[in-house]
Amino acid sequence: MPPMSTRPLDSQPTREMAMPEDIVPMIVYLASDASKMATGQFFVVDGGWMI
Numbered sequence: 001m002p003p004m005s006t007r008p009l010d011s012q013p014t015r016e017m018a019m020p021e022d023i024v025p026m027i028v029y030l031a032s033d034a035s036k037m038a039t040g041q042f043f044v045v046d047g048g049w050m051i
Contacts, residue, residue, distance in 0.1 A: 013048030022047075 026045045029035050 016047065018045070018047055 023045055026043055030038075030043070
């Protein structure tokens with residue numbers, strides 16, 4: 001049986017934990033003028049967990 005710390009990753013498509021640098025591009029986008037027409041949206045940055 002794999003260690004507890006790796007079990008959640010087995011069911012995630014990317015098989016890796018998200019790092020801060022994986023989330024930063026979405027934060028930059030949302031803070032920029034490029035996202036001015038994105039209203040009432042959910043942007044899921046989870047490495048495919050919700051697939």
